[in-house]
Amino acid sequence: MSDDPETARQIAELSSDDRPLLVLDVDDVLLEFLRVFPNFLDQQGFELKLRTFKLTGNIVDKLTREEADPSQVTAMIDEFFGAQADWQPLAEGAADALASFGEAAEIVLLTAMPHRHRDTRRAHLDALGLNYPLLTTEAPKGPAVRRLRGETKRPVAFVDDIPHNLASVLRAVPDAHVFHMMADPEVRALLDPLEDGMHHVTTWADAAPRIADALGIQRSV
Structure with missing residues (x-):
């Protein structure tokens, strides 16, 4: 089931x-x-630094260098999937x-x-x-x-x-x-x-x- x-x-x-x-x-x-998601993040003012195999904890603010918190990561992934046709070949x-x-x-x-x-x-x-x-x-x-x-x-x-x-x-x-x-x-x-x-x-x-x-x-x- x-x-x-x-x-x-x-x-x-x-x-x-x-x-x-x-x-x-x-x-x-x-x-x-994974090849295209960093481009999306860049437009949001973030970057992906993969130190472990997960997104939470590896997305950082480009200006403050602070890690995005889990709720921010969830929101960005949600926005990405809403616009996936623009990003995912x-x-x-x-x-x-x-x-x-x-x-x-x-x-x-x-x-x-x-x-x-x-x-x-x-x-x-x-x-x-x-x-x-x-x-x-x-x-x-x-x-x-x-x-x-x-x-x-x-x-x-x-x-x-x-x-x-x-x-x-x-x-x-x-x-x-x-x-x-x-x-x-x-x-x-x-x-x-x-x-x-x-x-x-x-x-x-x-x-x-x-x-x-x-x-x-x-x-x-």
């Missing part, structure tokens, strides 16, 4: 499907985030990689963001040609992926840039194939080593064939 009733409602709207399941995060998997290779799976897999996008931003993100993804079903969640992702899989034993692959999301999915769906996507080695160095069962990929050129193998499907290349 999903820990987020709204996510469960969104999943219930999807048609039943028994194809191999590919569930994708959006930020820094399909849309760029497609990740390199993402669209072509997903197209290469054709109809062989059910592809669902699962983004951790306030539900109120779902329509904005839906419109932006549609404009970029990513017309795959979009779910939002304000809870751990594992229960949502378990619900998406349903009662079948169909193969599941999950791609995210946040290790605790991968861990959540592995707890809920132990036989899932989970991929940690992160290209920037400096940011990756801020993370603890990945847990057993998590596979690191840097780009979509790297990820796509490994996902296809995990799901047992053929790609058109």
Whole structure:
């Protein structure tokens, strides 16, 4: 069962499907985030100094050098997502990689963001040609992926840039194939080593064939 009733409602709207399941995060998997968010912050008079792998505690006022407090960080992220179409381009290779799976897999996008931003993100993804079903969640992702899989034993692959999301999915769906996507080695160095069962990929050129193998499907290349 999903820990987020709204996510469960969104999943219930999807048609039943028994194809191999590919569930994708959006930020820094399909849309760029960490590369472009500093540009947004600069316009707000702040800058990002990543000393740990989180935003709170690493956003500082450019004039006073004081850290933004958690409420300020939340407000800036909220404003960014409200204007995401102005800031977030497609990740390199993402669209072509997903197209290469054709109809062989059910592809669902699962983004951790306030539900109120779902329509904005839906419109932006549609404009970029990513017309795959979009779910939002304000809870751990594992229960949502378990619900998406349903009662079948169909193969599941999950791609995210946040290790605790991968861990959540592995707890809920132990036989899932989970991929940690992160290209920037400096940011990756801020993370603890990945847990057993998590596979690191840097780009979509790297990820796509490994996902296809995990799901047992053929790609058109």
